[in-house]
Structures are given as C-alpha cells and as structure tokens.
Amino acid sequence: MSTEKYDSLKQLLAENKSAYDYFSSLPEDVREKINARNVTMQTENEMRSYAEQLIIGD
Numbered sequence: 507m508s509t510e511k512y513d514s515l516k517q518l519l520a521e522n523k524s525a526y527d528y529f530s531s532l533p534e535d536v537r538e539k540i541n542a543r544n545v546t547m548q549t550e551n552e553m554r555s556y557a558e559q560l561i562i563g564d
Contacts, residue, residue: 511548515540518553525550529557536560 512518519526528550529537539560540553547553 507550507554509549509551513548515547515553518547518550522550525553528554532557533561 507524510522512521519529529540532540536557540547540557545556547556
C-alpha cells in the first residue's frame with residue numbers, strides 16, 4: 507500500500523492501481539458517499555480508513 511500523496515481522490519484513483527482496485531471493490535453506496543462528501547483524501551491509507559468508517563457506519 508502506497509503512502510504517496512495526491513492532490514485529489516480523482517488523481518489518487520487514476521495514478522494508483524492498488525487504490526483504484528480497492529475503491530472499485532467497495533459497495534456502490536460506499537463509493538457514492540465517498541464521491542459525494544467531497545472529503546480530501548491524499549493517500550491510499552486515508553481513502554481506506556474513510557471507506558472503513560463508512561462501512562462500519564459513520
């Protein structure tokens with residue numbers, strides 16, 4: 507898992523295959539919430555942690 511920083515979720519997913527694969531494996535509702543909430547995520551670890559929080563229930 508990479509700790510490289512990106513400017514946005516869009517860039518993270520475009521340039522980091524591991525992050526993209528993980529994001530793609532998430533349930534659709536979780537992906538939609540991540541996209542809709544406009545939260546700044548600069549690393550794969552941040553994205554994974556945020557997704558886990560959503561799955562557990564905010």
